[in-house]
Amino acid sequence: MLEIKNLHVAVEGKEILSGINLTVNAGEVHAVMGPNGSGKSTLSHVLAGKEGYEVTKGSILFKEKSLLDLEPEERAGEGVFLAFQYPIEIAGVNNVYMLKAALNGIRAYRGEPELSSVQFLKMVKDKVKAVGLDEGLLNRQVNSGFSGGEKKKNEIFQLSVLEPTLAVLDETDSGLDIDALKAVADGVNKLRIATRSFIVVTHYQRLLDHIVPDFVHVLSKGKIVRTGDKELALTLEERGYDWLAEENLV
Amino acid sequence: MASNAENIDNLVGQSYEAGFYTDIEQEMLPPGLNEATIRFISAKKNEPEWLLEWRLKCYQQFLSMTEPVWANVTYPSIDLQTISYYAAPKRDEDRPKSLDEIDPKILETYEKLGIPLQEQKVLAGIAVDIVFDSVSVHTTFREKLAEVGVIFCSFSDAVREYPDLVRKYLGTVVPARDNYFSALNSAVFSDGSFVYIPKNTRCPMELSTYFRMNAENSGQFERTLIIADEGSYVSYLEGCTAPMRDENQLHAAVVELVTMDDAEIKYSTVQNWYPGDEDGKGGIYNFVTKRADCRGKRSKVSWTQVETGSAITWKYPSCILRGDYSIGEFYSVALTNNLQQADTGTKMVHLGKETKSTIISKGISAGKSENAYRGLVRVGGSAENARNYTQCDSLLLGDRSAAHTFPYIECKNPTAQIEHEASTSKISEDQLFYLRSRGIQQEDAINMIVNGFCKEVLKELPMEFAVEAQKLLGISLEGSVG
Numbered sequence: 001m002l003e004i005k006n007l008h009v010a011v012e013g014k015e016i017l018s019g020i021n022l023t024v025n026a027g028e029v030h031a032v033m034g035p036n037g038s039g040k041s042t043l044s045h046v047l048a049g050k051e052g053y054e055v056t057k058g059s060i061l062f063k064e065k066s067l068l069d070l071e072p073e074e075r076a077g078e079g080v081f082l083a084f085q086y087p088i089e090i091a092g093v094n095n096v097y098m099l100k101a102a103l104n105g106i107r108a109y110r111g112e113p114e115l116s117s118v119q120f121l122k123m124v125k126d127k128v129k130a131v132g133l134d135e136g137l138l139n140r141q142v143n144s145g146f147s148g149g150e151k152k153k154n155e156i157f158q159l160s161v162l163e164p165t166l167a168v169l170d171e172t173d174s175g176l177d178i179d180a181l182k183a184v185a186d187g188v189n190k191l192r193i194a195t196r197s198f199i200v201v202t203h204y205q206r207l208l209d210h211i212v213p214d215f216v217h218v219l220s221k222g223k224i225v226r227t228g229d230k231e232l233a234l235t236l237e238e239r240g241y242d243w244l245a246e247e248n249l250v
Numbered sequence: 251m252a253s254n255a256e257n258i259d260n261l262v263g264q265s266y267e268a269g270f271y272t273d274i275e276q277e278m279l280p281p282g283l284n285e286a287t288i289r290f291i292s293a294k295k296n297e298p299e300w301l302l303e304w305r306l307k308c309y310q311q312f313l314s315m316t317e318p319v320w321a322n323v324t325y326p327s328i329d330l331q332t333i334s335y336y337a338a339p340k341r342d343e344d345r346p347k348s349l350d351e352i353d354p355k356i357l358e359t360y361e362k363l364g365i366p367l368q369e370q371k372v373l374a375g376i377a378v379d380i381v382f383d384s385v386s387v388h389t390t391f392r393e394k395l396a397e398v399g400v401i402f403c404s405f406s407d408a409v410r411e412y413p414d415l416v417r418k419y420l421g422t423v424v425p426a427r428d429n430y431f432s433a434l435n436s437a438v439f440s441d442g443s444f445v446y447i448p449k450n451t452r453c454p455m456e457l458s459t460y461f462r463m464n465a466e467n468s469g470q471f472e473r474t475l476i477i478a479d480e481g482s483y484v485s486y487l488e489g490c491t492a493p494m495r496d497e498n499q500l501h502a503a504v505v506e507l508v509t510m511d512d513a514e515i516k517y518s519t520v521q522n523w524y525p526g527d528e529d530g531k532g533g534i535y536n537f538v539t540k541r542a543d544c545r546g547k548r549s550k551v552s553w554t555q556v557e558t559g560s561a562i563t564w565k566y567p568s569c570i571l572r573g574d575y576s577i578g579e580f581y582s583v584a585l586t587n588n589l590q591q592a593d594t595g596t597k598m599v600h601l602g603k604e605t606k607s608t609i610i611s612k613g614i615s616a617g618k619s620e621n622a623y624r625g626l627v628r629v630g631g632s633a634e635n636a637r638n639y640t641q642c643d644s645l646l647l648g649d650r651s652a653a654h655t656f657p658y659i660e661c662k663n664p665t666a667q668i669e670h671e672a673s674t675s676k677i678s679e680d681q682l683f684y685l686r687s688r689g690i691q692q693e694d695a696i697n698m699i700v701n702g703f704c705k706e707v708l709k710e711l712p713m714e715f716a717v718e719a720q721k722l723l724g725i726s727l728e729g730s731v732g
Binding site: 048050051068071072073075076077080082084087088090091092093098101102103105109141158163168238 | 426479499548678679680683684685687688689690692694698699701702703705706
């Protein structure tokens, strides 16, 4: 489904990613771990099409299309979703209104008819329960005045409504206490289906206790230095990232 | 991927949808301003002697005044001798008596503007007065309103049919000598709307005026007078458009509102005069004086305006809070793009005890435009416990536009409470990326952010108008994103 080949990315002339290779098949969950500054967030942002990143080499194919040629909204239309590490507040814009515009934007991209407000609201009611988001937040301004946990739950709720085929979770666990972490992970687990893949970007192993990955990749200095299964995450937790860094130097 | 700044620049290459010209038979006075011009207008309208004298007196005052230069706008001095002061569709003698007699082309014009009279008449339940260049073309629902005693007619009709009311109030809120443009208007105004709401009457429908400047080289100098008698209420809507022309057209209107004890007027404007092209050629000079006199106790006036048009906007809808416990409100969205210039705001003059005012101003600057908020809060010595709250927010799109805030506060009573908050921000790339990553097109994302920014003001507009205003904000920012 997703094929990243020899991806090099620079920010203001400085290389951040130095030759990433990653293949994600339908239904798989890949964890990308790594120390601060290893390029984890850069990878998430480049996948979603954020400005300010210069791809100097390599390619990203998503369902046989070159993702790098597409605008962020087109990538959403193709089925890419990024759950933000720091969800953005937008004053004066209603949460549900934004989501309806998003869903209809995606449907328009795919040549599907718009959902009516009635159809949309019915769907929203079902899904908001599934991810355990307080219904009262639906009609609030986008992320405005939300707690850290509420913001992250709102991201997962958006994921459930927009139904992407590739969901990138960028440090979704950051800033969450253990209960909120569990709740968010439960929401994600309910959305795991055979046709949907996840890239879970995280610093800590603890999220992976709840969202159990099929593969774990360790990113260091812009490269994937090790790939393994969920056991790799446990080793990392025990021995720290320095262990890998040292090994690499040898 | 293009940079955000470039994208926004593309976006703001706006098109003006009301920029068509209607080819109808015109009766137009040759350009020029002198006493004869004024006598001609007055005679054309069969005005009584007192009104002609009033006009001539105002003209004398006008002659002693000079064009103001303090606003944060620049333009070549206006040559008033090149303007025609009277343009009317068809001949006065043939003025339409009913909707069926109106030139279908005029009706078509209004349909193009999205205000089909027929439809409004039936569906919206809004009474409409339409001012086409210098004359009022048609007022709908007059009879129905008359049943509850509400008078809603063109200014000319009011002069004929309710001369006492007109004479009693005309010029009492905005005296001719108030400023250069109000003096000019007082001398040469040709038509406008007149509203009188009798005591203890809630006007059963929204009243609405549409202004349209059509003729070339003409100016529009309309006059609006609304009187809300004790315990009455009215919501009044005003919309404006003009065709696209290379030369500038002058619009110098005067609006006077009077509220008696416990009366309330809600005055909403969606101003979409032609703003000129992207090089700043053409467009309307909108120099308007709007003022409310809250004469009665506990009376209230709310000004809500959404300003997206005009090459230059110079306008400060104000409230004189004379009655004790009276309330003034000003909610404004001013959007400027390309080379548009706006210097707009309000004046809240607290004279009565326990008077309250609220000012919420949202300025959006795009392109190379200049957008200024200018506001005065004045608390007189007798205004015990007066309160004001002012909030001015500016949103910048791109990196070549400018936002300015000029708040003036004068307070002569120590019991007053005055609050002022101001903010300036740029449209955030993070917000744009967030919305786009959700599948929302860049243009829609910008609209959404701008509308969110304006929400506090838009929610003050009556429903039908709020929808139109949102659409208009969208159009004004719309462009060619490839």
